[in-house]
Amino acid sequence: MARALVLVMDSFGIGSADDAERYGDAGADTLGHIAAACAAGRAGENEHRTGPLRLPVLTSLGLGAAAQAATGTLPPGLEGGVAEGLWGYAAETSKGKDTPSGHWEIAGYPVPFDWGYFPKEVPCFPPKLITAIVKEAGLAGVLGQRHASGTEIIAELGAESIETGKPIFYTSTDSVLQIAAHEEAFGLERLLSLCEIARRHVDHLNIGRVIARPFVGDAASGFTRTANRRDYAVPPPADTLLDVAERAGRGIITIGKIGDIFAHRGTGEVVKGPSNDALIDRTLEAMGRLPDGGLLFANYVDFDTLYGHRRDIPGYAGALEQFDMRLPQILSRLAEDDLLIITADHGCDPSWTGTDHTREFVPVLARLGKRTGPIGRRDSFADMAASVAEHLRLDWQGAGKSFL
Incomplete structure (x- = not known):
């Protein structure tokens, strides 16, 4: 049977x-702006790469x-015909870019x-919310309470x-x-417990996720976020492809933060890793x-967290x-x-203003x-679920139209 x-x-x-x-994202183009900057020599040179953008395998896939x-x-650098595969693009119909x-x-x-969203004010969190979390968690208080880049506010x-x-x-x-x-001074397990408490307290505000962001280091050497991030998401209000596959008794393996995103519902064997490379290793093993x-x-998060934001x-x-x-592996x-x-799940144009996601086609x-050949514009990301369901012969009653 197919997989x-x-x-x-x-x-x-x-x-x-x-x-x-x-x-606020008219004109954003994650791939296009990266490719243009590389082609024009405006991307700079560092330990990661130099010269025009080179993606021969993805280009061959369309x-x-x-x-x-x-x-x-x-995009410059992506010239060349489609050697193999079906290709197209999809628009998101959901009301967010998260x-x-x-x-x-x-x-x-x-x-x-x-x-639900928190306003761009300081403090951005309702006082009653912070008071309730502080009391239940036994905290001396909290810092920050504003919109911020994670790396910048930790620095x-x-x-x-720590003090x-x-x-x-x-x-x-x-x-x-x-x-x-801090993963050691505050304690990782204590941080995860705190996030579980916070998750309960933000439910009535319809907040999508509470994210634990442990870090290590000190003021002299600098601080670094660790791979022990944990997302506490609300579960989808209706069935997803994962639920349908689980009820059908199919084997399910989820790589990276997929388990957290779906509140571990229908996510089968959950496998994590500290980087894109490690997650590709885990993908190969899982195959x-x-x-x-x-x-x-699978989700490969480095594009977003390390570079887009x-x-x-x-x-x-x-x-x-x-x-x-x-990819050839x-x-x-x-x-x-x-x-x-x-x-992809959204954009995060590294040439754009601010540090947030951008509303883009994927x-x-x-x-x-x-x-091989074009599948055209897909009017919902859900077309991918419908296509997978058809391929796996699952009884799919959800959104989307198969492109197979």
Whole structure:
């Protein structure tokens, strides 16, 4: 029986969506702006890479063609015909540009409601919320309480957090409460327990995620976030592809933060890793034990957290090229009747203002035997769920239209 793999390149948008202006993102183009900067020598040179953007494997799967279809412009460096695969692009119908909305829609549940958000004020969190969390967790207080870049606020307040024992609370334009604390001085398990408490207290505000952001280091040497991040998300309000596959008794392996995004519902064997490279290693290992009829769902987060949010164009370009170099290992392990989909959940244009996600189209690159050609514009990410369900012969009653 056939298998299916869905690989999410976190934040890899390919051009501003039709409704991008509503989100302040008209003109954003993660891939296009990275490629243009590299071609023009404006991306700089660092340990990650140098010169024009080179993505030969993704290009052969249709990335350049998909980007050109989405924006009308072929990104420099992605010239060349589509040698293999089905290619197109998809628009998000969910009402956000956040991680849960994008992933839920890929899995067949477009988010029809508005998430709760914290205002761009200082403090940004309701006093009653902080008071309740502080009391239940037995804290001396909290630091931050504003919209901020995670790395910047930890650099600013990390030493004070260690000295006072107060964790750092911050948010972004996403529906999220992030809590950072020193993994040793505050304690990792204590931080995770604090996030579980906070999760309960933000439920009535319809906040999508509470994220634990442990860090290590000191003021002299600097602070570094660790790989022990944990997301506490609300579960999808309706069935997703994962639920349907689980009820059908299919083998499910989820890689990276997929388990957290779906509140560990229907996520089967959950495998994590500290980096894109490590997660690709785990993907290759998982392919060896994914049974017939099974589903593998992976997220590669470095594009977003290390480069998109930090507005690091050379770093993002280098991560794309490293991913491209490793793709042949995945492709070589596919059986003839396996379906592979490579996509993204939103954009995070490193040339854009601010540090937040950008509302963009995403690529839909599929490999299924020797089939090749355009699948056009998909009006919902959910078309990927419908396609996987058809391929795996699952009884799918959710959103989306199959492109197979």
